[in-house]
Amino acid sequence: MVADTVLKGALLGSGIVAVLGACGLWLWGRSQRTQVSLADTATDAWEATAPPSATLTVEIDTDLAVAADPEKLRGLFEALFENSVEYGGRDVRVRLVRARDGFAVEDDGPGIPKDERERVFELGYSTRADCQGLGLGMVRTLCHAYGWAVEAGEGEDGGARFVVSDVRFYSTWETDGDETVTRADASA
Numbered sequence: 001m002v003a004d005t006v007l008k009g010a011l012l013g014s015g016i017v018a019v020l021g022a023c024g025l026w027l028w029g030r031s032q033r034t035q036v037s038l039a040d041t042a043t044d045a046w047e048a049t050a051p052p053s054a055t056l057t058v059e060i061d062t063d064l065a066v067a068a069d070p071e072k073l074r075g076l077f078e079a080l081f082e083n084s085v086e087y088g089g090r091d092v093r094v095r096l097v098r099a100r101d102g103f104a105v106e107d108d109g110p111g112i113p114k115d116e117r118e119r120v121f122e123l124g125y126s127t128r129a130d131c132q133g134l135g136l137g138m139v140r141t142l143c144h145a146y147g148w149a150v151e152a153g154e155g156e157d158g159g160a161r162f163v164v165s166d167v168r169f170y171s172t173w174e175t176d177g178d179e180t181v182t183r184a185d186a187s188a
Helices: 002-014 016-028 038-049 070-088 135-145
Strands: 034-037 055-059 065-068 093-099 102-107 149-154 160-165
Touching: 034 038, 034 070, 038 055, 038 070, 038 093, 065 070, 070 093, 070 102, 070 135, 070 160, 093 160, 135 149, 135 160
Parallel strands: 055 093
Antiparallel strands: 034 065, 093 102, 102 160, 149 160
16 A cells, blocks of 8 residues: 555656556547558658658558558657667667568667567666656557557667567558548648
C-alpha cells in the first residue's frame, strides 16, 4: 500500500500519468483504417521529426501500403525515428527496409544491448534520465492493436533495428475481404 502511494506520487510528480493519458487517447481514440503508403508516411514522419543533418533512406517500394490509421502509423514512425536520433545522434543514418513479412527501421547508432532488447518496449523504461521511455512502448501497443509484432535487434551497420512483422501488405489500392479499405493521403 505504501509502495503504491509512493509510486503514484512519483508518477504524478514527473508528469508521466498525464503523458500516459495522452498516449491512451492517441492509441485508442477514433481510428479509421485506410490503405496508407509506408514510404510516404515514413517520409512525412521523418520530415516532421528529424534534424537536417540526419538522413533517411527508404528502400521499399513506394506503392507498398498497409491498412492503418494514417495519423497513428505516422506516430509509429515518428517514435522510431525520434528514438534513432535520441540515441544515434543528430547525424544518424536511418533506413526503412522490407523485412520477410513486414518492414524494419534501422540506424547506425550504438545499438541496443541484447539483454535490453525486450525491456525497451516497456512503458516508462529508458536508459537516459532525460527521457520518459514512452515512445517504443507506444510502438509496441499500436503494433499489437493491428495484429503486428515488433522486436528489437541489431541493424546492418551495428545500430538498432526494429522489425515490424505479421504485416498484410497491399500492392494496389484494393479491398480486404468484406471490408473496403480506401486510400488515404498519408499526410492527413
